[in-house]
Amino acid sequence: MSIYGTCNLCNSDLIYSQAAEKFFGNFYNCSQCKKYAIEVNIENAIMDPRDDIAKYRSILAGYLLERRDRKNPISIRNQDDLDRIINDPSVPKTITEKKNKLLKYISLSGNIGEIVEVPFAAAYAENDSELMALIKDLEKKSYIKNYSDDGGYGAEITVEGIEYLESSSNINDSKNCFVAMWFSDLMESAFNNSIYPACGENGYLAQKINDTHFNGDIMEKIHSQINKCRFVIADLTGYRGGVYYEAGYARGLGKEVIFTCKEDWYNKLVLEEVDTYKNKKKVNSEKRFVEELREVHFDLSHMNTIMWVDELDLKKKLFERIQLTIGVGVK
Numbered sequence: 001m002s003i004y005g006t007c008n009l010c011n012s013d014l015i016y017s018q019a020a021e022k023f024f025g026n027f028y029n030c031s032q033c034k035k036y037a038i039e040v041n042i043e044n045a046i047m048d049p050r051d052d053i054a055k056y057r058s059i060l061a062g063y064l065l066e067r068r069d070r071k072n073p074i075s076i077r078n079q080d081d082l083d084r085i086i087n088d089p090s091v092p093k094t095i096t097e098k099k100n101k102l103l104k105y106i107s108l109s110g111n112i113g114e115i116v117e118v119p120f121a122a123a124y125a126e127n128d129s130e131l132m133a134l135i136k137d138l139e140k141k142s143y144i145k146n147y148s149d150d151g152g153y154g155a156e157i158t159v160e161g162i163e164y165l166e167s168s169s170n171i172n173d174s175k176n177c178f179v180a181m182w183f184s185d186l187m188e189s190a191f192n193n194s195i196y197p198a199c200g201e202n203g204y205l206a207q208k209i210n211d212t213h214f215n216g217d218i219m220e221k222i223h224s225q226i227n228k229c230r231f232v233i234a235d236l237t238g239y240r241g242g243v244y245y246e247a248g249y250a251r252g253l254g255k256e257v258i259f260t261c262k263e264d265w266y267n268k269l270v271l272e273e274v275d276t277y278k279n280k281k282k283v284n285s286e287k288r289f290v291e292e293l294r295e296v297h298f299d300l301s302h303m304n305t306i307m308w309v310d311e312l313d314l315k316k317k318l319f320e321r322i323q324l325t326i327g328v329g330v331k
């Protein structure tokens, strides 16, 4: 059964709505927010102006609008999900950040010469006067032409506006994920078949430094990419010092780091086949086995590491972890 109406978050038309599948709540397809599901108590609280949570309504609408190109619905199943969205680094906290969001929306929605309709959510604005103030300020700086009137809000990006956006890089908006990993055939394949698509399906671009020559320039490049990324995936397979270094560097900067490790590399005692030598000559007929402890360093062994068996397993678990702890990337 479907009921149509208005979206509780952004007031736009709903394409359809139905009960959520996996929890007590509603699933919506909104013309503006696109697909999302929300738990019933949280939805009621957001609609009640007396509730503290009501102030988050504009944040949710902005967050969903910014991710309008996503393939998968965004679920707000509980307080944790709500907190994660509210505290997402991409959510603007200052008036300048709201203005930048608005300008970015206008520039992404139309070229020079095209008037685009501006919804409240584009600026995470709470009301008419806030949106109008932001539009007027961008107009004053010649970043947009303002076409708002009694019928609604409209604007057009200018050359100055595009130049401003190009010159200001907003780190919190980064859709890049830095991947620290062992450079081996095993991991190259896991990157291509698991890590890259798991990031991509959540709206992030997985990047790795493909070079084994760790000279000064490479280190600078690694630092710069970690500085700019939204989060880091560190795969501990192979026990590589570089991976530990990069994960530590990222943690020091306060970045989220997701640890992964192939199961048979995680504190496993394995039998390694080695050659036998007699008088420094290899004896082909006498292969022998030695025990080798493949371990994750003690410092990291308590981290909530994703253990993976094969590429399919890694892709599935990584996709879920990114969705749960990082959220969906912005356009």
Ligand SMILES: [Zn+2]
Binding pocket: 007, 008, 009, 010, 011, 012, 030, 031, 032, 033, 034
């Ligand atoms: Zn909506």
